Structure formats: C-alpha cells, structure tokens
Amino acid sequence: MTPFRNPAGASSARDPYSHSSYRRSMLAFLALVLAAGAGSASAEIRIDNAWARATPPGIDRGAGYMTLHNDGEQTRTLTGATADWAQSVEIHESREVDGQMRMQALPEGLTLEPGATIELAPMGLHLMIMGMDGPLTQGEERSLTLEFRNGETRKAQLDIRAPDGTADQHSH
Structure with missing residues (x-):
C-alpha cells in the first residue's frame, strides 16, 4: 500500500498521478525529450565554409x-538539398x-x-543547383536545406563569393 492509494486501489484526492495537471506535465516533458532527441541527430552533422560562386x-x-x-x-x-530559389539541387561529382x-x-x-569529414569543392564533389530564379550575386547569402x-x-547558408571563388574582401 502506498501513501497515495487507498487499499481498494481507487485514486484519492491526494493521489498526484490522478491529476490532469500531472499528466499534462508528463506529456510536455516527454514531448521535450523527443524533440531534443530528434534535433540532436541533425546537430551531429556539422557544416563549415558553405559557399557558391x-x-x-x-x-x-x-x-x-x-x-x-x-x-x-x-x-x-x-541525398540532396532543396532551396526555395532553385528548382532542384543534386549531388554531383567532377x-x-x-x-x-x-x-x-x-x-x-x-x-x-561516423567521424568522417567530406569536402565539397570545385573540381570534385559539389551540390549542383539547377533552375535558379536569378543569378547568385557576390556578397549575398542563400539558404538551402540538406536532406538525408x-x-x-540540416540548414546551410551559402556565402556567395566572387566568380574566382575568393571571399568578399572589404578594406576598412
């Protein structure tokens, strides 16, 4: 016999498990745990130096x-990517x-x-972006979503660089 249940097993007013607020709290906690678990898988993929010419x-x-x-x-x-400014994005290799x-x-x-690093670079692996709604302009950023x-x-921000691939140089 627990201090919160009567001998017949029926809930009493002191039974914290019978309150709807406890159930709502537990559901909210479980939702947070599931959301954290789903988000952590994406966090395992790290993106560095994302750019386009x-x-x-x-x-x-x-x-x-x-x-x-x-x-x-x-x-x-x-497996690919999507961008609201392009019709399709595929993985290609030169x-x-x-x-x-x-x-x-x-x-x-x-x-x-696991533990791998892969570089997508000119003259090798890259994302081929097709059907763009306009030119990529040096100095802007374009967002795309990588799909697994x-x-x-996983979201990525492409920094648009000069046609020769150099980063935008500012002199101050």
Missing part, C-alpha cells in the same frame, strides 16, 4: 561547396576521365561514416 545574369545553374563533418555515431547519407573533366550525378547520395536518407534535414 557568383553567376552572371542569364545563367540558371550554380554549384555549392562546403565541408561536412559527421560528429555522430551513425552513418548519414546526404572527375577526370580519359583526360577530360566529366560531371555526373550521384543518385545514391554521399555517405558520411533517414529524413533528417
């Missing part, structure tokens, strides 16, 4: 670059084949093993 007017394609770190304990597979540079899509995605096979997403 400025594009001239009339060009509706560009490329995004960044360094991805998997700081978690589970393998993650990047490589030399028979003395010529070729670019191909990676429809299976890009796998990041398990349904996770």
